[in-house]
Every structure is written in structure tokens, then in C-alpha cells.
Amino acid sequence: MSLSCKKMISVLSCVLFFCISMSLTPASAQDILADVDVGAAAAQLEKLKRSGRSALKQGDVAAAIKFYEDVLLLDPKSGEALYQLAVINFRKGNHVRGFDLIQRAVAVTPAQNPLPRLALAKALTEIGKGEEAVQEYERALAGAGPSFRYAKQTSLEMDLLRLRLALENRDRDRILEIGRALMIDHEGNRTMLEVVATTYARSGLFDEARLAYERLLQQTPNNPAVAFYLAGVYEALRQPKKAIKYYEQAIANAD
Numbered sequence: 001m002s003l004s005c006k007k008m009i010s011v012l013s014c015v016l017f018f019c020i021s022m023s024l025t026p027a028s029a030q031d032i033l034a035d036v037d038v039g040a041a042a043a044q045l046e047k048l049k050r051s052g053r054s055a056l057k058q059g060d061v062a063a064a065i066k067f068y069e070d071v072l073l074l075d076p077k078s079g080e081a082l083y084q085l086a087v088i089n090f091r092k093g094n095h096v097r098g099f100d101l102i103q104r105a106v107a108v109t110p111a112q113n114p115l116p117r118l119a120l121a122k123a124l125t126e127i128g129k130g131e132e133a134v135q136e137y138e139r140a141l142a143g144a145g146p147s148f149r150y151a152k153q154t155s156l157e158m159d160l161l162r163l164r165l166a167l168e169n170r171d172r173d174r175i176l177e178i179g180r181a182l183m184i185d186h187e188g189n190r191t192m193l194e195v196v197a198t199t200y201a202r203s204g205l206f207d208e209a210r211l212a213y214e215r216l217l218q219q220t221p222n223n224p225a226v227a228f229y230l231a232g233v234y235e236a237l238r239q240p241k242k243a244i245k246y247y248e249q250a251i252a253n254a255d
Contacts, residue, residue, distance in 0.1 A: 079108045
């Protein structure tokens with residue numbers, strides 16, 4: 001075979017290899033997506049979410065974890081799966097994993113849904129990051145708007161946390177400001193009254209503590225603990241006769 005023929009065959013071989021290679025090039029992303037049954041994938045995701053909700057409702061946490069982890073395999077940005085898995089991990093004490101999940105949930109969840117931020121706020125409170133927690137409470141309430149079903153309860157939680165932080169900082173002016181607002185905004189709430197009264201007493205604000213304990217005693221007249229604490233406040237105010245009166249009431253109701 002002549003040299004020129006060999007060269008011609010070599011050239012033709014290269015052209016043929018190129019053509020075959022081009023025909024075997026992987027399909028584009030658009031071509032691949034076009035072949036995916038989007039409806040079936042969405043239906044599978046929804047089925048897994050429903051199964052996760054059902055498992056949680058029945059108290060089967062292990063099954064719920066499995067379902068929601070499967071959701072994340074199909075949709076890594078599923079706000080519901082990230083949120084539910086975060087809550088589960090927080091309850092199990094797995095805070096590192098919980099914080100990773102809840103921060104991802106916050107990032108992908110519309111502001112109108114405050115639940116991920118509220119979960120983040122509560123988790124921050126548990127690990128002692130109160131100031132950061134207050135910020136998350138504020139963002140959750142701002143995003144949810146006034147129509148949020150649990151706005152009042154959330155506001156109460158946030159303000160009680162603020163009160164606790166003021167006590168830790170020994171900021172008596174701030175304690176008075178928050179305490180008075182709480183007693184106006186959440187009048188009749190026993191938990192609030194007890195926390196406010198105790199905080200006033202611990203801060204040496206005995207006149208304010210007396211008023212709060214007296215209001216609480218009106219709501220729970222047979223509660224020996226409240227009568228006892230009120231007696232202590234009167235003792236601090238150097239009013240021994242009233243202190244004795246409420247000590248006796250506490251003893252009588254304790255029987």
C-alpha cells in the first residue's frame with residue numbers, strides 16, 4: 001500500500017472516530033430533564049411527606065426520620081423536611097445537627113411561615129444565646145404578620161426572655177419597663193404574673209413585686225406558695241403584721 005493511501009485511510013479514520021464520538025456525547029441537561037416525569041416525582045415527594053406527618057402523629061419518630069430523610073434525597077431544599085428533622089434532632093439533644101438543619105430550613109422557607117425561625121429562637125434560648133434568640137423571635141413575628149395564630153403566645157415568650165436577660169444584666173429600668181408592659185398586654189396570665197413578680201422581688205423592686213403577687217393571689221387564693229412569697233415581700237418592706245398575715249394564710253392553705 002502506498003504512503004498516500006495510508007495517509008488517506010488515517011484521515012478517514014479520524015473523521016469517522018470524531019463522528020462516532022459526537023453521536024455518543026451525553027445528552028444536555030435539558031434533554032435529561034425532558035425525559036423525567038416531573039408529575040410522578042412531585043407525587044412521590046408528597047407521598048413521603050404525608051407518610052412523615054402520619055408517623056409523627058402516631059409517635060413513630062424513627063419512621064418519620066426515614067421518610068423525611070428520603071424527602072431530602074429527592075429535594076434537598078424541602079423546608080418541611082428540614083424543619084421536622086431539625087425539631088427531632090433538637091429534642092434528641094443533637095444540637096449540632098439540629099442547628100444545621102434549622103438554618104437550612106430558615107433559608108428556604110418563606111417569611112410568612114414563622115415556624116422554622118421560632119424553632120431556631122427556642123434552640124438559641126436553650127444554649128444560652130438569648131440576645132440572638134430575641135432577634136429570631138422578632139424576625140418570625142415580623143414575617144408572619146398580625147394574622148399569625150400564635151402571635152400573642154410568641155410575643156409573651158419573647159418578652160419573658162427579654163425580662164430574664166434584663167435580670168441577668170441587672171438592668172432595673174429595663175425590668176420595670178418590660179414587666180409593666182407584660183402585665184398590661186397579658187393580663188390574667190398566671191405564668192406571666194409569677195415570673196414578673198419573682199423577677200421584681202429578685203431585683204429588689206418590692207413594691208412592684210407586692211402588686212404582682214397580690215394580683216396573682218387574687219387569681220389563686222388558695223395557693224400557699226403565692227401567699228408565702230407575698231409574706232416575704234411584706235417582710236422586705238418592713239411590714240411585719242402583713243407578713244405574718246400571709247405566712248399564716250400560706251400555712252393554712254398548705255394543710
